Amino acid sequence: xxxxxxxxxxxxxxxxxxxxxxxxxxxxxxxxxxxxxxxxxxxxxxxxxxxxxxxxxxxxxxxxxxxxxxxxxxxxxxxxxxxxxxxxxxxxxxxxxxxxxxxxxxxxxxxxxxxxxxxxxxxxxxxxxxxxxxxxxxxxxxxxxxxxxxxxxxxxxxxxxxxxxxxxxxxxxxxxxx
Numbered sequence: 001x002x003x004x005x006x007x008x009x010x011x012x013x014x015x016x017x018x019x020x021x022x023x024x025x026x027x028x029x030x031x032x033x034x035x036x037x038x039x040x041x042x043x044x045x046x047x048x049x050x051x052x053x054x055x056x057x058x059x060x061x062x063x064x065x066x067x068x069x070x071x072x073x074x075x076x077x078x079x080x081x082x083x084x085x086x087x088x089x090x091x092x093x094x095x096x097x098x099x100x101x102x103x104x105x106x107x108x109x110x111x112x113x114x115x116x117x118x119x120x121x122x123x124x125x126x127x128x129x130x131x132x133x134x135x136x137x138x139x140x141x142x143x144x145x146x147x148x149x150x151x152x153x154x155x156x157x158x159x160x161x162x163x164x165x166x167x168x169x170x171x172x173x174x175x176x177x178x
Contacts, residue, residue: 015090015132018085021127033071052089100136
């Protein structure tokens with residue numbers, strides 16, 4: 001006869017993800033001619049829950065390599081970008097009322113998808129994708145069998161030893177399987 005038991009466990013109770021594209025501008029002290037490269041490093045972030053959203057606060061450094069002085073010299077300028085992004089969360093457990101633990105993941109690290117010189121400034125575009133999970137206590141119901149009614153000591157085979165088991169396995173392995 002199957003009975004049901006309730007188990008309280010930690011589980012993912014809400015999820016969300018979003019892609020963000022942001023435009024920025026930086027004015028180097030030496031006028032740029034050509035963009036030679038752009039890379040993003042030091043991405044840090046954390047999230048807090050607010051109603052049906054998670055607010056992700058973070059920052060990253062953008063390093064832009066460019067030529068100057070009629071393409072005879074090169075320079076690197078660093079721009080630190082701080083951001084605050086809202087991600088909608090679909091709650092999987094509608095009855096959950098706590099704040100839970102917030103887990104934020106970067107599905108796509110911030111990447112420079114465009115950089116160009118415009119009127120002595122460098123305009124650049126960054127793309128990133130973030131995912132959030134809300135982890136909290138939830139209840140699950142599981143069907144259990146009453147062991148006392150079905151337990152039979154005769155079903156345990158004590159004659160199996162590790163030597164017998166290894167011998168049986170080695171005899172049944174097909175070497176030509178792959």
